[in-house]
Amino acid sequence: MIGSGLKRTPLFGEHISSGAKMSPFGGWEMPISYEGIIAEYNQCRKSAAVFDTCHMxxxxxxxxxxxxxxxxxxxxxxxxxxxxxxxxxxxxxxxxxxxxxxxxxxxxxxxxxxxxxxxxxxxxxxxxxxxxxxxxxxxISSVFGKIDLQGPLSREILSDILGGEVSLKYFGFSFFDFLGEKTIISRTGYTGELGFEIFVRKEKSVEAWRKILSDKRVKPAGLGARDILRLEMGYSLYGNDLDEDTTPVEAGLEMFVCYDKDFVGREALIKEKKEGLKKKKIAFKTKTRRSPRRHYKILRGGNSIGEVTSGSFSPALSCGIGLGFVSPEFEDEKEIVISDGRVGMEAEIMDLPFYRDGSLKN
Amino acid sequence: MEIYFTKEHEWISVKQNVGTVGITEYAVEKLGDITYVDLPEIGTEVKQGETLCEVESVKAASEVYAPVSGKVLEVNARLENSPEIINSSPLADGWIVRMEILNKDELKNLMNREEYEKFISTLS
CATH class of the missing domain: 3.30.70.1400 (Aminomethyltransferase beta-barrel domains)
Known part of the structure; x- marks a missing residue:
């Protein structure tokens, strides 16, 4: 069913034996879900979930x-x-x-x-x-088999596994003794929950995966859940919300740009800010449980003003949520309509993140 | 009560001239978590094979086709806020509409349980 040419992570066999649904992602054959996307989402929001991110x-x-x-x-x-x-x-x-x-x-x-x-x-x-x-x-991509442990219980679980308190601050990392090796563990992630990225050596990744899952508070989660988790935080996904035709200014991510130095693209950003942006990122929620999806049109007064770049149902908000880009003059509008060409759904532009109850900074 | 199935994975259980319609376990397994059901208006008339309503899952939106021609008598209002009932109970609590069957001869175009099970065993 899946064509050749897709790369497999060292955890491929683990996914297959646990019955995961596999799908191509970025040239890799990756687990989309195990027991079900929403269940895995809840696992991460309420307890802890482990993700195969060896493909990065x-x-x-x-x-x-x-x-x-x-x-x-x-x-x-x-x-x-x-x-x-x-x-x-x-x-x-x-x-x-x-x-x-x-x-x-x-x-x-x-x-x-x-x-x-x-x-x-x-x-x-x-x-x-x-x-x-x-x-x-x-x-060094083939050296590491990266595994992410994310969720409100992740620190407790990781501390139990490592046999000592893990007191990393947000975006902090350190070397830990894990499975007999010096291993970088970083307090970062893509879910909006307290969580860690574990940079095990590729050869140790299966052992690490099994060790983490031996704690009954942890279950595996796939890319389906990961996409909803990141979207509820408003995190951009490269290829959807960011690409070579989108600048960090347009994407509302200028806080990650340091103008006090020279870098490729700097002049273009300064020029763009002076002359005016071509588009601006917005975040919106729909007034229904219907999901906006990528490439749906964003309408205002019946006219197309932009396009959705990411969309999903949000379990936390019980409605559709999405990111998209509009002509900058519409950035401060409140009410928009999202349309797939047949059905229009009323939506409201809002500030990020959509989900504000996460354990990210705990 | 007799139950019939379509190749598009709807089911209809028939009692006199009223049919209860839903989607099968196979459909639910393929769709994943259902997040929204666009229930039709009561009184809507549809022909066999036409779109009856739409269900959305975390993965995609899919159409539910009318197993037979008829008129919508009742919709499962619980699905408005709890569409996940379809996932947990596709053949019972997760029914979607009740419809008046206009022409019972159309049931002959559908499969019985045994035929449907044989049909899905041929699918990947």
Missing amino acids: GQFKITGDISNCGIENAVTQSVGTIPVGKSRYGFILNERGGVIDDEIIFRVSESELIMVVNAATFENDFSVLKSRLKPGRIEN
Whole structure:
């Protein structure tokens, strides 16, 4: 049923034996759901869920950070990231469009790890290579098998597994002794809940997966639940809400851009702000349980003013939620209509996040 | 009470000239968690095979087709706020509409339980 050419994570066998529904995602054959998307969503919101994120890409950047070209390659300030902390940002093209969104971890004064999306990592790597001094960046994507443990109980569970209190702050990380190895564990995620990303070595990923799932408070969750969890927080998904024709300013993510340095795309962003944006991201909820979906039109007074880039039913709000882009003059409207061409649903523009009761900052 | 099935995975159970319509376990398994049912208006008349209503799951929106021609007499109002009942009980509590059957001859175009089970065993 699934064509060849799709890559499989080291946890593929675990997913198959637990009866997961598999589907292509970013060139990988990934679990969409196990027992059911909403059940897995609830598992993450109420207890803890474990996600296979082995497909994501990682690069190692070494040497003098202030002088290797990384500041020029990304939007976030890298030199000011303290050791043991990470920071979110973007790789932009010359037009200010987003080539990828990424997180940089400061492992030491002279070592960074960058985590990028699965579908984009090959292109990211060649772009970064061209922007960095020779020999400074290494693709280590096949070294790690990343596993995310997310949910209000995740700290308690992880502390039990590691045999000691895990007291990482939000976006903090450290090395822990896990399965007899020095392992980076970071307090980051994509769900809006307290949670951790565990950078185990690929060879250890099955053992790590089983160890985490041996705690009965944890269940596996697939990409279906992950998409709803992230959308309820308003987190952008690369390929849907971000792409090479969308700038961080248009996407409302300018807080992850540091203008106090030079970087590729900077001039384009400044020019865009001066001349006016072409589009602006909005977040909306529908006044029905109907789900908005990607590519549905956004209407105002019967006229199309934009398009939905992500949409779903929100279990937390019991209505449809979505992200989309509209012409900037409509950004401050309140009432819009979302249409698939047949049915229109009334919707209301609102501030993010949609979901405000998460354990993210606990 | 007799029950019939369509190739599009609806079921209709028939008592005199009234049919209760829902979607099958197979359909529910394929759709995943149902989040919304666009219930038809009472009195709506549909022909066999026409769209009766729409159900949405976390994955997609799908149409439910009328197993036979008829007129909607009643809708399952519980589904408005709790469409997940279809997931937990597709063949009983998760019924969607009751309709007046206009032409019982059309039931001959449908499958009985045994035929339907054989039919789904041929699907992937």
